[in-house]
Amino acid sequence: MPLLDLLPLAASESNLLAAREQMAFTLGFHIVLSCIGVALPATMLVANYVGLKKGDEHALELAKRWSKAMAVTFAVGAVTGTVLSFEFGLLWPEFMDRFGAAFGVAFAIEGIFFFVEAIFLAVYIYGWKRLKPWAHFWSGVPMVVTGIGGAFSVVAANAWMNQPQGFTLDAAGKVTDVEPLKVLFNPATGYESVHMILAAYMVVGFLVASIYAVGMLKGRRDRLHKLGLVIPLTIACIATPVQLFVGDTAARGVADHQPAKFAAMECIYETGPDQTEYLGGICTDDGVKGAIGIPGLDSFLVGWDTDTEVTGLNSIPDDEEPPAHTLLHLSFDAMVGIGSALLGLAAWFAFVWWKRRDIPRTPWFLRAVSISGAAAIVALWCGWIVTEVGRQPWIVQGYMRTSEAVTEAEGIWFSFALVLVLYAGLGTGAILVLRSMSRRWREQGAESVQSPYAPQSEEAP
């Protein structure tokens, strides 16, 4: 690849960069689909439950449509998830070689959850017509549990990379003993996994609501659309305020456990008390440029006291400092900013609903909801950028550098290019298929909606 010769990198550095970019890209792609896998089942089952309890055929129709959409996203997610497990070996073989015995445990547990979810998803999706209505509803419930369990175990593995513990190394650096419970329940597991599970519910809630908000803005103001907006939005609105608390706890956890990451995401250079909280801006070695600074707030947020000492980047050895401070800082700010804006949207919706059992009348509400799904996804990506880029140069904080973990295989840039093309096709394909499904439903018309349980619905308890 002649173009690569222009990059002033040694071969090994070039491999590392390519591997990191490929991993980041494939993870970023997969994480959106995982969110759908984690949180859409609950959303779907709420609609299904409402439909069965109240004999509401619109709600049942929504549940059925969402399950069909999930058949597509789950299939794509299963594929991109498989790619990730291949990438562990293809991109980071030394990492797996040294630490697979320790943190592989979390994936083994996740595997079970995923397996069960795949099985019951199949029963649920393909069982609409011929299973009894309540039996069909209950066949979906395991998905909710396995979605949460799976997210917990995978994030526990990531949390372990941030806060490794529960293993003993011999002189050669080989893992000789493992304490699986300590691996799974490392100090970062609690806040990271809850943060991610709530994020999944926010992404799905706002995303599904945004689809129906767009429809309503186009004048499709039927009951189906309103229900399709209200159900997921309610779920997102419950998750959002809790998320702000959890996120706040997570940030303090990072400040405690990974001071270098915290310093970079807050753009703090000099260690000391009374740190300014910077909003926006560019991080330079001479301090922050172009930011809005709130004196003392950063220290206050870390320890409820402006005297709290916070570690700055200048106290971190150069070779242990995360790269791309501005990226980290702005990603963190964007995540928090979007989260706060979504909280505002949730409060607006909750207030108006409480007052008069309806959504706000102004089109500005629908406009806000229609971009909330994309905004939630951006916040999700920003959060993962902070987590992953912020841990660099480590792959296992304090134990193994990412540069030690990367493969020596050639052609990683080539595989990255191939992955880009392939995933562009995958993403386009998934969106086209989902759109064509939605067009078909629209052509059938909301009025023609019949209970998907048609022949059996009279027997339903």
Add this chain to the structure above:
Amino acid sequence: MSKADAAAAILWVGATFYALFGGADFGGGFWDLVAGWDERGRRPREVIQRSLTPVWEANHVWLIFVLVVLWTAFPPAFSAIFTTLYVPIALAALGIVLRGAGFAFRKSIVGLRERRAMGAAFAISSVLTPFFMGTVVGAIAAGNVPAEGNGDAFSSWLAPLPLLIGAMFVASGAYLAAVFLVGDARRAGDEEMERYFERRALGAAVVAGAFAIAGLFALHSEARYVFDRLTAEGLPLVVLSLLCGAALLVVLRRGGRWPLRPLAAGAVIAVVWGWGVAQFPYLLPTSLRIDEAAAPDATMTIVFIVFAVAAVVVLPSLALLYTLAQKDLLDAEH
């Protein structure tokens, strides 16, 4: 049996399930590929689609199971395999992406041209993926993966034995699938399709058998350790596989309504375990033994617990799924 050996047995159980269900799944794609253009291939494609749709995802989770057990219980083996055989592994991954996407999108797409393209992606990758996986297995058996990893990226698998095993994977998947599809067509009372897949099962059995015999010769010259054990300790399993295969041929020729699936499955299971016995005690013959690659005891304990939970939770769920599918309570159109 040591903990490490037990973990290796679990790995093999996963590989067996994947060979059976994943193999049949790939085989379904193979018959889709050779079913002929549009109208001619419509009926067999429908049968294939109907029987694959509800179960294909679950079929493939066994691959994840195998990967996870390998990297958790035997990390050095995982790393050695992936740093040596990254070319066929990456190509298999590419096939998995195309196959999953093709299958998922095909059902939901209306336009004929797009549907054809998706169908082609599904069918072609159904052949390439098991082929490359077979070359990985063949390269391991041939001892071309050094324990320390980073073996030769091409000569390790571009050799007669790995290529033959790759072809055998494709053929035995096709054979399994055809036998399963005979059963599905019977259940649907579709005699024409029953005959159709019976003929194909017969053909695939002969081809798979031919590859297996050629493979034995290649084993003899390229993988002497495995060959010697296969023809000694592994001999009963080889014989069992041959008996199952022969019995199936007879049953198919006679056209009787005998149970076909247990025989087909038996032939494949015997081969997978024959391979395991022949490699023992090596994970990577003859450079990495099971006990040398093994993770610490506590990790193995967790692997056992996970396996026990899988047996208690996953297997019954899977049985439920297959039962519902076989009783036609799952409707592939929805």
